[in-house]
Amino acid sequence: MKELVEVPVERKQKNASPIPYHGWVGPCNQVSMLYEGFGLGDASNYDSVKSFAQLMWPDGHPHFCNTVHTMATQIEELNKLIWLMIIDSYGLGEKWESVMINYKSLVRFMKYMAPPPGDYERGLFAHTDKPVSTIICDDQVSGLEIEVDGQWIKLSLSPSFFCFVVGDPLKA
Template identity: 75%
Template structure:
């Protein structure tokens, strides 16, 4: 998918015929996934196993969700940051509104959220969001497996107990002729993220301060994003990408993101196979939740957030990508 005359953002289609481990097709895919995550920190993954209908249904239901009264939205709370409802505000963006469903591959969790928003129940919402979340979680697992295989590691090298946090986000169209921030630039603090969107708006930073908009994504596309902890796990090989949402035009934007949030007590550390004389250990072992709370709880830390991992866990001065 060509976005810029000089930059071609990687699009990788995961065809079922290439998904048998150990085959030539599988090995080629693994190499492409690793190279995309090392170079860009993200890629466009085309995955037709998740139907376009389930995505369209989810966006349709999301449009119903944003219409519920504010007093119900305010019931979407959590002791963990980024897990509840956030309305338009100066801190994030006056164009942004987001809802959080924790443990969204668990049917009861989605149903409990739906009953908060619709006291009389909304089984179609529960069924659709639970199905989409479960399928996105499986896609994330598949990409993780590709990364471990590409580095020649055992499957359990990137295996942990976690929950999938689904955030459903709406971005208002800006005033006519304006180009406005929908969400500030940041790197992700969960392990990894999958995003699907109904219109373009997501931008990534490349080549230091050059931003490109991800356009022409197919109806079967998801954007996989490397989070800060994957950089630590890979001993600096994988690149968390700085990304933002910028809005233009006269249409609102809807997106659904699945964030991988490890359970409390999960330790992030690089496998010994990724540490040697040429690749000395860059980061200390750390508790994921301690890092997550450190990075997310203080809004001021969103500035230059790509450096937070180094500030928290680096064993050496930060190295520019």
């Protein structure tokens, strides 16, 4: 991740998308001055990862490609397994194929900068997740907070922890 945020802004801007948050988002007042993020669609497809890497680095950064592709493929499998359990718990196991037919994954690499000493500022505005589900992998940064009964609780996740978040479409 460190290598990715060190890429010159001119290259980062090439990771553009008409869909909000599916491309590069640099520090800005509309989102947060402490946030930077990159979107990578279809990351379980090696060619998609390679195309992204070629935008960022002249040599295409093969190590980055292999690492991201492997991780994205494994996370996608984890997501499908969790969804299979959810669908099966409703007695809809045979509907699995029809539910996942339009499944599209998006990997987001996000960097939250520390606020100035003495200041408390959220890295990103309070929000709910718009996708059906999100899997969060924390990279040794304890920045994830959840709101419970109007109080914000900071989560401390271990490096091997994955957080599965049910998004807005599934909330009743």
